[in-house]
Amino acid sequence: MQLCYDVDTHYCDQASVGDAVRQRALCTDLTIIGPALLKDTRLGPLVINGSLFDTGKPVLVVPEGAKATLSPRRVLVG
Structure with a gap:
């Protein structure tokens, strides 16, 4: 499997x-x-608006307390 990211x-x-x-x-x-x-009250809303509402592209929101892993079991994109 090849992963591409930036x-x-x-x-x-x-x-x-x-x-x-x-x-x-x-x-x-x-x-x-x-x-x-998301906790940043100044930048959070600006980033969400810029990425979700202004592009029509999917956004993945990582919940509080989530641990980083290279082999996720479930991913929901909406």
């Missing part, structure tokens, strides 16, 4: 976060959002 870092002002996320999410098959970002 981790991207982009620094911008808060007003541009949603657009920066949207631009990157449009070029991906799946956007993954971790629990730390």
Whole structure:
């Protein structure tokens, strides 16, 4: 099995976060959002809006307390 992925870092002002996320999410098959970002009241909503509502692409939200593994048993993409 071959895994292809990319981790991207982009620094911008808060007003541009949603657009920066949207631009990157449009070029991906799946956007993954971790629990730390969901707790961030300033950036969390901007990232969710930019990745989910502005692209029509799937988003995987990692729940609090989830452990990272390279062999997941279940994945739900909605």
